[in-house]
Amino acid sequence: MRALLLIGLLLLGNGLAQACEFSDVSFKSDFEMAKLDTCSQLSDGAFMLETTPENRPINHSPWYAFKVLAKKPKDLEINLRFDGERPRYLPKISHNGRDWSNIDFDLHDGVMTFYVKATTTPLWIAGQELFGNQKYSDWLDELGQNKAYQRFQLGKSTQGRPIGALLSTQADNKEWLILLGRQHPPEVTGALAMLPFTEMVLSDSPLAQKFRARFNIFMVPNLNPDGVTNGHWRHNVNGIDLNRDWKNFNQIETRIVRDKLNEIVASGGKMVMGVDFHSTQQDVFYTIPTDYTVAPSNLVEDWLAKVKKNTASSFVVRNKPGVSPGRGVFKQYFTDTYKVHAITYEMGDNTNRKMITHVAKQAANTLMETMLATPSSAFYFKDKTSQ
Numbered sequence: 001m002r003a004l005l006l007i008g009l010l011l012l013g014n015g016l017a018q019a020c021e022f023s024d025v026s027f028k029s030d031f032e033m034a035k036l037d038t039c040s041q042l043s044d045g046a047f048m049l050e051t052t053p054e055n056r057p058i059n060h061s062p063w064y065a066f067k068v069l070a071k072k073p074k075d076l077e078i079n080l081r082f083d084g085e086r087p088r089y090l091p092k093i094s095h096n097g098r099d100w101s102n103i104d105f106d107l108h109d110g111v112m113t114f115y116v117k118a119t120t121t122p123l124w125i126a127g128q129e130l131f132g133n134q135k136y137s138d139w140l141d142e143l144g145q146n147k148a149y150q151r152f153q154l155g156k157s158t159q160g161r162p163i164g165a166l167l168s169t170q171a172d173n174k175e176w177l178i179l180l181g182r183q184h185p186p187e188v189t190g191a192l193a194m195l196p197f198t199e200m201v202l203s204d205s206p207l208a209q210k211f212r213a214r215f216n217i218f219m220v221p222n223l224n225p226d227g228v229t230n231g232h233w234r235h236n237v238n239g240i241d242l243n244r245d246w247k248n249f250n251q252i253e254t255r256i257v258r259d260k261l262n263e264i265v266a267s268g269g270k271m272v273m274g275v276d277f278h279s280t281q282q283d284v285f286y287t288i289p290t291d292y293t294v295a296p297s298n299l300v301e302d303w304l305a306k307v308k309k310n311t312a313s314s315f316v317v318r319n320k321p322g323v324s325p326g327r328g329v330f331k332q333y334f335t336d337t338y339k340v341h342a343i344t345y346e347m348g349d350n351t352n353r354k355m356i357t358h359v360a361k362q363a364a365n366t367l368m369e370t371m372l373a374t375p376s377s378a379f380y381f382k383d384k385t386s387q
């Protein structure tokens with residue numbers, strides 16, 4: 001009977017919870033975005049932890065997030081391994097899961113080492129600030145309070161989580177700006193840019209009001225809620241990189257956005273610009289070259305010139321034009337389908353958070369100015385070779 005009960009408890013219990021419980025210290029991954037796969041004790045107060053990807057091959061972006069507790073206050077040496085990868089995200093700690101600070105660390109042969117004091121109250125350790133599904137949902141609810149916008153559920157993820165969206169449909173002439181985010185779960189700085197950017201576009205400023213009187217907006221801030229919850233390095237729960245699925249549309253997450261875009265166009269809408277928010281090692285705007293089948297050719301160059309003029313000189317505007325036909329990237333799909341510009345708006349992992357907000361606001365304002373200065377007829381691509 002006791003043996004059966006024990007087996008039952010083992011089956012019920014999370015394997016990790018078992019592996020990461022030690023006599024006086026425990027490492028927990030019982031929260032959204034948590035990621036920790038194995039734990040072992042090296043000596044009293046020293047531990048080796050590891051994060052492993054959801055599947056391979058995968059982009060080199062090891063994500064980690066966990067809590068540490070001790071039965072009485074204890075200084076700990078934490079060593080973190082990344083399944084053979086170099087770490088990308090620098091360790092941060094928080095005492096409440098909301099306010100984060102960077103901590104000193106050392107790195108040797110792929111093992112990151114840092115020192116923390118564990119107590120009976122949880123100490124959070126993560127690669128970036130935790131920005132989970134609830135935060136998006138609260139934010140969308142807040143935006144939806146304004147009756148001018150429609151907050152709705154676009155669909156459900158592979159695991160059935162709601163994928164929220166927002167529409168602004170005050171414009172009569174039906175030109176559409178599309179805003180997309182969080183295809184890649186750990187890319188928190190992209191989210192930190194997308195919120196102030198969107199809030200500026202939806203604000204009461206005379207510029208934003210004028211913008212929304214001409215342009216409609218469709219916004220999906222969190223396309224991969226399963227990956228976010230499960231602490232994935234990159235993919236959705238089917239092990240697919242969503243930003244490589246915009247050609248086959250094998251995943252529900254990409255299909256529901258595509259279907260909504262099709263629906264908008266079928267009811268007379270005209271796509272004019274798409275912005276997809278991400279994070280990478282440095283701040284960079286991946287754009288469509290001016291000589292590509294895109295109209296108007298100079299829209300993004302003009303916009304980024306204004307961003308440069310209106311941001312602190314310590315922010316470097318890197319414009320990287322390029323195309324990637326057949327790779328299934330949102331930017332490419334949007335441009336090839338609608339013959340208008342799309343950009344991948346990438347913020348650096350370590351970019352100063354106040355700078356991210358500053359740039360996002362300026363980027364939103366200058367994009368609105370640039371689009372408003374563009375006549376509607378200029379958003380239609382004309383093949384010069386056939387004229």
Ligand SMILES: [Zn+2]
Binds near residue numbers: 183278279
């Ligand atoms: Zn990304």
